[in-house]
Amino acid sequence: MGHDVRYRVRGGRPLQGTVFIQGAKNAVLPMIGASLMAAKGRTVLRNVPIIEDVRRAVELAQAIGAKAELHEAERTLVIDASTLSSPVLPADIASRFRGSFLFVPALLHRLGEAVIEGVGGCNLGSRNLDFHYNGFKRMGATVTEQIADNGDGIIHIKAGELRGGTLYCDTPSHTGTENLIMAAALAHGTTLIKNAALEPEVLDNIEILQRMGARISGGGTGFITVEGVDELNGIEHTVMPDRIDAGVFVMAAAITGGELSLVGASLEHLGVAADKLEQMGVEFHQQGAVLQVRRERPLRPINVITDEYPGFATDLQSPIMALSCLADGPSYIYERIFDGRFKLAEELTKMGADIEVNGNRAKVNGPNVLRGAEVEAHDLRCGSALVLAGLAAEGETTITSAYYLDRGHAHTAERLSQLGADIVRETD
Ligand SMILES: CC(=O)N[C@H]1[C@@H](OP(=O)(O)OP(=O)(O)OC[C@H]2O[C@@H](n3ccc(=O)[nH]c3=O)[C@H](O)[C@@H]2O)O[C@H](CO)[C@@H](O)[C@@H]1O
Ligand SMILES: C=C(OP(=O)(O)O)C(=O)O
Known part of the structure; x- marks a missing residue:
């Protein structure tokens, strides 16, 4: 399982446009x-x-x-x-x-x-x-x-x-x-x-x-x-909209310095993650059932503690680790829900990130220039975080074992391509 799907991403394009958030x-x-x-x-x-x-x-x-x-x-x-x-x-x-x-x-x-x-x-x-x-x-x-x-x-x-x-x-x-x-x-x-x-x-x-x-x-x-x-x-x-899918697209706008309209996304459902992203420099405008998001300023570092809702969702912890690689200073992440959710750090390191992991705590020493590499999606959110890193990286990133990403995100390559990303999905 998980070895037959790959995504190839070439980074450097700010994302623009409208994306439909999937059902949860x-x-x-x-x-x-x-x-x-x-x-x-x-x-x-x-x-x-x-x-x-x-x-x-x-x-x-x-x-x-x-x-x-x-x-x-x-x-x-x-x-x-x-x-x-x-x-x-x-x-x-x-x-x-x-x-x-x-x-x-x-x-x-x-x-x-x-x-x-x-x-x-x-x-x-x-x-x-x-x-x-x-x-x-x-x-x-x-x-x-x-x-x-x-x-x-x-x-x-x-x-x-x-x-x-x-x-x-x-x-x-x-x-x-x-x-x-x-x-x-x-x-x-x-x-x-x-x-x-x-x-x-x-x-x-x-x-x-x-x-x-x-x-x-x-x-x-x-x-x-x-x-x-x-x-x-x-x-x-x-079925209600997927708040984790929405959070990943917010971070796709943030990591590329773009501007997106997320159809069906709710700021309230993001809980504390919305506040943390705002502190990093993301601007939100909720217009009814459409959430507009953009990032123009440099990203600031952040402290994150995962928690049950309305705390910071553990499923958004990996994506924000990728985002914090670009932030101007050290970010601190404390994973409280799961005791084995930091395999991503090793993969991001292959792309040029500087991350220290100590048990359930990680310190991301940003800012780092991310470079394309061959990396592995060890789990679903590790996969979405690597796509985000790939969108910001110089050159091509290949994400293997990407069945995991497909477990939870629908039409990832199609939806990101429509926003201007250079991403393809491949199977053996
Ligand atoms: C299909 C689904 O909805 N998956 C979500 C669900 O997983 P899931 O429902 O499996 O997560 P839980 O909220 O149950 O688990 C959270 C923590 O509680 C512990 N625990 C849980 C149950 C139990 O009987 N004993 C116990 O000790 C787990 O080991 C874990 O450390 O919530 C997680 C936490 O928000 C999300 O990351 C998953 O995306
Ligand atoms: C941990 C996750 O899902 P599951 O509980 O389905 O493994 C997830 O969605 O990130």
Whole structure:
């Protein structure tokens, strides 16, 4: 996986024009999980990002018996889950994306069990699932692990009937909150989830579940109450815009000294990242649902501490590391969410950056002149950061293992080319 896609970028062109922000990866994946909970009717999702994670999610839905049709040109996904038949999330698909674990509540409710042969997602250090498992157990499920012949662990979760209870996340886990809400939506009785995540995608998921018939209150407060209902129905829903995609395009304008109109981007959804980018010298003008952004002055250095929403999103940490290479002085980055998210530093160093990494802290000694090099996308956001670095670098940058980038960003080369970038996508 990940070795067959390359991007070639030739830097030095300021980006200008209008770009359409895609639908949110981290909203559509739990929505696909939610739509599998509807035993009757079809769910229609609009503004679906055409990314590899969505293609994998469609394959996985089909593998467990649902009818799922992705209409790419229309960015529309139609799901009929009435035919759900297999509780097994097969490793060859499920281990390619993190969102596969969001199918578990539907399997528990519809088939009484889930068999998880693998969970994927970006390799960012330890990525535990204990808040999910502990929550399912508190609702009456049993969770057991069996070691397969090849040494891989296979998790079996069985739940004859889930019942409401008091659940919590030790820290406000994004997918953990979504999974516990979905598990509670069709459980018997009332569930309270404490220390729930506040991310806009979590709220968009609460909205789709409510429209399907779920009874959920407290979204956005950290305490979510769910009163279980007997069934959920297929409905139509438009996926919210992707705030990480928006943040990357803001930084594309910033790193090239350009000016862009981002259709669908929201300053509010960027949280603290908007303030940090403003401090670096980015100018924002929110005009309704279009965000205008430009950078004319030299970039200033920045201190970043990643945090749950509305803090600085960890998924924008890699892109801002690339941007801070050009800033006039040292920038300090403290990654608090994941313990293995600095592989990018080595790749940027190949391009001429000067970055000191110490555990979960990095110091970027800007300003550096970036030069084109062959670099590797170790994960999704490492990929988007390397594209940004390539846009600012002298000469040609080749980004390998770029399947990771395609996991989360749609039509990257096409959208950047329309803004004046020199970028092509190649496959073997
Ligand atoms: C598909 C999706 O929505 N992915 C996003 C989601 O990932 P994901 O939902 O996996 O991230 P979490 O919020 O769950 O994880 C954050 C931290 O909590 C820890 N943790 C989490 C769950 C658990 O049961 N036990 C535990 O210890 C993790 O190891 C990690 O250190 O949120 C991340 C943090 O905003 C984003 O980077 C990902 O893009
Ligand atoms: C970490 C990410 O995604 P996932 O949780 O899907 O691996 C990401 O989007 O950067």
